[in-house]
Amino acid sequence: MNKEKSYSSSGLKIFLWVALVLLVNGSALAKSSLNMTQGVTEFSKIAYDLHMIVLWICVVIGVLVFGAMIYSMFAHRKSKGVTAAQFSHSTTAEIIWTVIPIVILIIIAFPATKALIKMEAPTDAEGKNIVMDMTIKVTGFQWKWKYDYLDEGISFLSTLKSDSNIARQIGSGINPATVENYLLDVDHPLVIPVDTNIRILLTANDVIHSWWVPEFGWKRDAVPGFVNEAWTNVKKIGTYRGQCAELCGKDHGFMPVVVNVVSKEDYANWVESQKGEQKVAAVKNNAQWSKVDLISKGKEVFNSQCATCHQATGKGMPPTFPALDGSAVVNGPIDEQIKTVVFGRKGTAMAAFGGILSESDIAAAITYTRNAWGNTAKDVAQPKDVKKIKNS
């Protein structure tokens, strides 16, 4: 019996020690990068402040309740010869510990309500609705983001950068620590101006995604068939990184969000350069391409846009992602394959790429698949063929 007792009290000491270390760590970490970020928008600061208020309220309640309990565990032990009291209720105590939490909750509810209104129905200091300066449409795809600048007519895809994508493969032999911004870098980041009210419309093409940059202070789901709305106004120039936050299939962990926040002048210059690039793309869409050019461009498009599912080897990952090597569609009539790529396949993971990729990119990718691996079609799709089917 004695042995039992000493065992249990030494156990208690270990437990208390661990609890103390965790508690001290917890409060020290509030200042380090392991806590929620304060971010770079008004809203992210609000979210952080609310988080800290509630955290500290919980810490205080925890110290009081656990303190009483731990005191009791030492003071009210049988081994100290205590005989048990037999009381079993106290109306006063029960009223007190019902009313106090209610009061605390009401106190928390005020700032929380104000913050929600700020996010969902933004107004300025005089209570007027905030006017949005520009609108960007964000579309989630498996597994990339598409950004449409509705005011400027600029539009592009944003996918995981290739160095991360190579390093993340099993057996790549590359240490992720040697890759800059591993898994948090993209080929084309979203570019937005600083100090600007930006409306962000969110939707998705296939499954539900969620667009999240922690420094902006919120995430919002991108739901296929519906348009969600959010807004932000970033106060600080810089590059901010986040990730898709809603499970969206196998490469959910590999579709980062990167936003470059630049000065208003830099943004205007960037818009001009993008418009120039879009003109070049339009020329490409109207041109007649040689087979060699189509195949070399097609390989590039295929590896960045199609290979996550159908694999660079064309072997796919059946049954969800069928093989293209030897596929009846890829070796059959070319219009059928163009239709599949442009309109997608309902009820499968095959997305409609007609609105995602340019006509020249689709033509190139299709030409590549029909000439690659063991495929025997060996024919050519031109951008105008794609355009014809797209407009049919």
Place this chain on the structure above:
Amino acid sequence: MSHAETHSHDHDHDHKPKGFVKRWLMTTNHKDIGTLYLIFSLTMFIFGGALAMIIRLELFQPGLQFVQPEFFNQLTTMHALIMVFGAVMPAFVGFANWMIPIMIGAPDMALPRMNNWSFWILPFAFTMLASTFFMDGGAPAAGWTLYPPLVLQGGHNLAFAVFAIHMLGISSIMGAINVIATIMNMRAPNMGYLKMPLFVWTWLITAFLLIAVMPVFAGAVTMLLTDHYFGTSFFNAAGGGDPVLFQHIFWFFGHPEVYIMILPSFGIISEIIPTFARKPLFGYVSMVYATAGIAFLSFIVWAHHMFSVGMPLGGELFFMYATFLISIPTGVKVFNWVSTMWKGSMTFETPMLWSIAFIILFTIGGFSGLMLAIAPADFQYHDTYFVVAHFHYVLVTGAVFAIIGGVYYWIPKWTGNMYSERLGKIHFWWSVISVNVLFFPQHFLGLAGMPRRIPDYSVQFANWNMWSSIGGFAFGLAQIFFCIIVWRTIKGKGTSKATDRVWEGAKGLEWFIPSPAPHHTFQDGAPVNDEHLAHVSSH
């Protein structure tokens, strides 16, 4: 002659059916069915735990080392489905079967044949669910929440998962009907509703939750099935449906479901604490009302799982306030447990240690729950490891700790042997330290921005993930040790014989029957005096 035979037969209370098939497959005995549930639950706990070990192995370091992302998603999905429906829920039904008839002085459950059926459905349902691992395209990989449209991409595993869910839903509903019928009809004379042990009360309320929400879940997954196979568009916007509709239906089931997994734990803790404090449960009546209050609130808070889905401001405010309210009855429970300990005469045998750890760690899970209820802050927390930490604190250090504590508390009654107190304490300290190393750092990961359900992560998350994995392996190993302790107790190795009373401070009818509990108890009715009961003494 024949009269004499019948007579002696009636008094042979411990006759058990001979042979494995008759004893176990065809059993209608509540104790044997309870044992089957508990063994099944432990098996699923180890299986679901093994899946978690692979998850933690992959997350030990950044970069993919062991599994492909699509298999990783299957692991997280199946880990959750198996732990929720295979380990935690059947464990509580096992406790209910074993203890409710004894605690209320009934000879058996009200519907013993249905009882047999509700158990024996389960192994088949889970065999079907687990078989999807070997199918083309693998197991379901859209998370245990089965959100469309993603889940509809999965191929034929969907049909298997849906039918498995139907079967275990039928099992749960039958189990719940049985619990309600037993408690309402078979209480011994003098066992009024407000004299029932709190474990019985929490289960009565849980049973109503089960009957209310399992059909909703069955309906939701059936709609997935028809969307996938019969061309309906419940959740397909292109056909006029709405993917978010599924989330509303799922969480209308899902939130009560999480209370289905915690209310019986409250019951177990409310039995253990008074025993080792040698003091009546504080605030018995308020405990009953708090349980009922939590059950009611569980129906009106579901959309707090969906703050980031894009709801109107009014909806967000309503679900935020309603969620706040849950902390009030939950707080009442915690305060009552602490007050039960206060001025008691405490000893710290293994069940008590698990219960104390439950109170502290479950409350930490409750704190993070309150934080998550703050909608504007949830825009940051949502779908991160902060959420993963939160629900593992309430489900592992909450539900699972209560289950383990309950096993230590009642196993002497079940087997007639005391478990080894030394091994039990080693198991406790090993588990309680490792579980915090496992889950506490996940709070930091979530706050620092690591989303949940990802197989690989940016290097800034490497340190805490490694700690979490180390804690995970240690915690997993501790539960293998638990299996050994249970095995040794059943076999009577290194243990002593249990007395009938088992614990000095124990009250309640189960402690007035022999240890091990005879195969049949209270065949001729139970004589219940108020002195038998834990909480009636000082009313």
